[in-house]
Amino acid sequence: MTDFYSINSKFYLAVDCIIFGFSEGELKVLLIKRNLEPAFGDWSLVGGFLKQDETLDQAAKRILFNLTGLDHVFMEQLHSFSQIDRDPGERVISVAYYALMKTSDYDKKLVTKHNAHWIKLEEIPKLIFDHNEILETALMKLRRKSGTQPIGFELLPKEFTLPQLQELYEAIFQKKFDKRNFRKKILTAGFLKNLEIKDKSNSRKGAYLYKFDSKKYNALVKKGYNFSV
Amino acid sequence: MTDFYSINSKFYLAVDCIIFGFSEGELKVLLIKRNLEPAFGDWSLVGGFLKQDETLDQAAKRILFNLTGLDHVFMEQLHSFSQIDRDPGERVISVAYYALMKTSDYDKKLVTKHNAHWIKLEEIPKLIFDHNEILETALMKLRRKSGTQPIGFELLPKEFTLPQLQELYEAIFQKKFDKRNFRKKILTAGFLKNLEIKDKSNSRKGAYLYKFDSKKYNALVKKGYNFSV
DNA sequence: CCAAAAGTGTTCAGCTTACACCCATGA
DNA sequence: TCATGGGTGTAAGCTGAACACTTTTGG
Numbered sequence: 001m002t003d004f005y006s007i008n009s010k011f012y013l014a015v016d017c018i019i020f021g022f023s024e025g026e027l028k029v030l031l032i033k034r035n036l037e038p039a040f041g042d043w044s045l046v047g048g049f050l051k052q053d054e055t056l057d058q059a060a061k062r063i064l065f066n067l068t069g070l071d072h073v074f075m076e077q078l079h080s081f082s083q084i085d086r087d088p089g090e091r092v093i094s095v096a097y098y099a100l101m102k103t104s105d106y107d108k109k110l111v112t113k114h115n116a117h118w119i120k121l122e123e124i125p126k127l128i129f130d131h132n133e134i135l136e137t138a139l140m141k142l143r144r145k146s147g148t149q150p151i152g153f154e155l156l157p158k159e160f161t162l163p164q165l166q167e168l169y170e171a172i173f174q175k176k177f178d179k180r181n182f183r184k185k186i187l188t189a190g191f192l193k194n195l196e197i198k199d200k201s202n203s204r205k206g207a208y209l210y211k212f213d214s215k216k217y218n219a220l221v222k223k224g225y226n227f228s229v
Numbered sequence: 230m231t232d233f234y235s236i237n238s239k240f241y242l243a244v245d246c247i248i249f250g251f252s253e254g255e256l257k258v259l260l261i262k263r264n265l266e267p268a269f270g271d272w273s274l275v276g277g278f279l280k281q282d283e284t285l286d287q288a289a290k291r292i293l294f295n296l297t298g299l300d301h302v303f304m305e306q307l308h309s310f311s312q313i314d315r316d317p318g319e320r321v322i323s324v325a326y327y328a329l330m331k332t333s334d335y336d337k338k339l340v341t342k343h344n345a346h347w348i349k350l351e352e353i354p355k356l357i358f359d360h361n362e363i364l365e366t367a368l369m370k371l372r373r374k375s376g377t378q379p380i381g382f383e384l385l386p387k388e389f390t391l392p393q394l395q396e397l398y399e400a401i402f403q404k405k406f407d408k409r410n411f412r413k414k415i416l417t418a419g420f421l422k423n424l425e426i427k428d429k430s431n432s433r434k435g436a437y438l439y440k441f442d443s444k445k446y447n448a449l450v451k452k453g454y455n456f457s458v
Numbered sequence: 459c460c461a462a463a464a465g466t467g468t469t470c471a472g473c474t475t476a477c478a479c480c481c482a483t484g485a
Numbered sequence: 486t487c488a489t490g491g492g493t494g495t496a497a498g499c500t501g502a503a504c505a506c507t508t509t510t511g512g
Contacts, residue, residue, distance in 0.1 A: 004267060005319045008278040010239035013322065038233060049237040052320065056311040080309050080324050082285040090234045091281065093242065095309050163491070180493070181475065203490040204483035392464070409466070410502065432463040434509040 014087075014094040015059040016047035016131065018078070018138035019068075021103035021118055022155040027171040028103070028118040029135065030067070031127070035115045038089055044128045045135065046116065047094070060097040067114055069107030074154040075099040078138055086130045094130075098138040100154035121171075146172050150191070150227045153212040161199050161207035162186065169229055177229070189227065191217035243316075243323040244288040245276035245360065247307070247367035248297075250332035250347055251384040256400040257332070257347040258364065259296070260356070264344045267318055273357045274364065275345065276323070289326040296343055298336030303383040304328040307367055315359045323359075327367040329383035350400075375401050379420070379456045382441040390428050390436035391415065398458055406458070418456065420446035 019030040032044050048063045050056060056077065065071055078096040086094065103118060119125070124135065146152050152168050153160075166182050186192060193213045198206030217227075248259035261273050277292045279285060285306065294300055307325040315323065332347060348354070353364065375381050381397050382389075395411050415421060422442045427435030446456075 005241055005321070008241055009281045011242050011279065012234055012237055013240050013242075050240065050311075050322075052238045053313070055313060056309060056322070077308060079306060080285055082279075084282070084284060092234070093279075093285070161491090178476075179491090180477085183492080184494095185474090198491095200483085204485085205481070205489080205491050206483080207491055390464090407502070407504080408464085409504085412465080413467095414501085427464095429510090432509085433511045434462080434464050436464060 012090060012092040013050035013056075014047050014092050015050055015056060015063055016045045016094050016096050016134060017060055017063055017075075018045060018096065018098040018135055019064065020098065020100050020138075020142060020155060022168050022171065023103040023118070025167045025171065027121045027168075029121065029124065030111070030116050031119050031124075033115045033117065034128075039128045042128045043125045043131075045096075045131045046114075050095075056095050056097075060095075060099075064099055067110060067116060068101070069110050070101060070105070073099050073101045074151060078134075078141055081130055081134060083130060088129075094134070096134045096138065098141060100142075100151060102155065102157055104157055143172060146229070148226060148228055150212065150217060159195060159197075159199075159209040159211055161202070161209060163202070163207055165210075173229070182229075185229070189220070189225075191220060241319060241321040242279035242285075243276050243321050244279055244285060244292055245274045245323050245325050245363060246289055246292055246304075247274060247325065247327040247364055248293065249327065249329050249367075249371060249384060251397050251400065252332040252347070254396045254400065256350045256384075256397075258350065258353065259340070259345050260348050260353075262344045262346065263357075268357045271357045272354045272360075274325075274360045275343075279324075285324050285326075289324075289328075293328055296339060296345060297330065298339050299330060299334070302328050302330045303380065307363075307370055310359055310363060312359060317358075323363070325363045325367065327370060329371075329380060331384065331386050333386055372401060375458070377455060377457055379441065379446060388424060388426075388428075388438040388440055390431070390438060392431070392436055394439075402458070411458075414458070418449070418454075420449060 021028045021030065030046060032046055034040055034042050034044055046063060046067050048059065048066075050059045054062065057075075060075055060077075061071070064073055064075065075097055078098050081094045081096060084091060086092070121139070124132070126132065127135065142151075146169070152165070152172065155168060156164060162183055165186065166177060166179065169182070170176055191213050192210045195209045195211055197209045199209050200206040250257045250259065259275060261275055263269055263271050263273055275292060275296050277288065277295075279288045283291065286304075289304055289306075290300070293302055293304065304326055307327050310323045310325060313320060315321070350368070353361070355361065356364065371380075375398070381394070381401065384397060385393060391412055394415065395406060395408065398411070399405055420442050421439045424438045424440055426438045428438050429435040
């Protein structure tokens, strides 16, 4: 029985995570400056190896949790990378995941311990192996997906203002939107709830805080609605 | 050096292919009725194991070529499936690929030898392992992607008629389109070339043959065009 | 001459885009 | 009172959806 399998090769499986965040009006990625071999001192994505008793999804969750202390983060499988020499040490297949998180609530001690840093998209350094390519793939996916599904909200705090939301979409798509049109589209869609509280941290006048109402959104989707910016 | 890696586990990596075709107005999938162990007699996707000296893309190409004798088929990585017991014999991670091909030009001897059959979407049998789930994922991807990129043309012969094209999109999206609106949208897009030849195999009047002009299409895409039905 | 499929235009509604000024407030 | 960011409406153009009849031709 096992013979059928054992004529085949086995491979190391890495899980690498592209962790996106948004703060100070900028899209950022959580990157590691490695403090262990191999490639000591080089920059890389957050990653680890798949274990026998876990699925890829579980491995990705474990890796994210170990670094940030966060559970229940938006996370999705991206693509598997298998260039033969992508890791010069050994043949390793990497399954990439991307995550969207709120930069406010993660465990800073853990992140410091792993020597991880939030790096702006425009300031991404050379990463080890094919990690720059993986990151590029993730970014394309984020753009494509943000255009049709409201995943952007995963990057904002639970309560956010419309100017913040617009800033986020402008960071994702790298272009400016018209304030009035943007608000109109978002608000007429009907899945944002105005909390009637003003956030004055950014202006004297203050901007209303809103909350994403996923129940209303899901009801819309069932009726055939498709979010797009 | 190798120590760093060797504390980790290795895994079998399968590559499973969902091969879509279109004929007689129906979307079909090429499935294998297994004539070898394990699971003799059961239905499955086309698949194989990754080898040491090839990438996943190469493995997928090899598997497709061995079955159909075709090279240069549209093919894309879909997703990796890693449920621990998905294959009850051994732990196997499966990387799925989907392919779109013209059902006209494949090597029928090879296909017969592997006991493969074109099965209509509505008549998919119970498949081994999680292959039904994989197929379902592929179908969703095909629908999503056909909505924004002209991949449907991969399923038609090089020269095709507009009624054929419409039939294809109706099969993919499982709904009828208005003939006039469909033609208008496709033709005004400008990447179809009328060959001024009529195909009379389907009607006395005959329908004009068209060709997909990928140069024109790529030029459009560069200008920001986005295909959608 | 007729059955069967191919081909063809117009109208209306809703959506997207472009565009400029007033509002509220703390310092 | 003023500087700063937040908030608001309307008109024009474009796109998507609905809808029915004529054309061609082999048998």
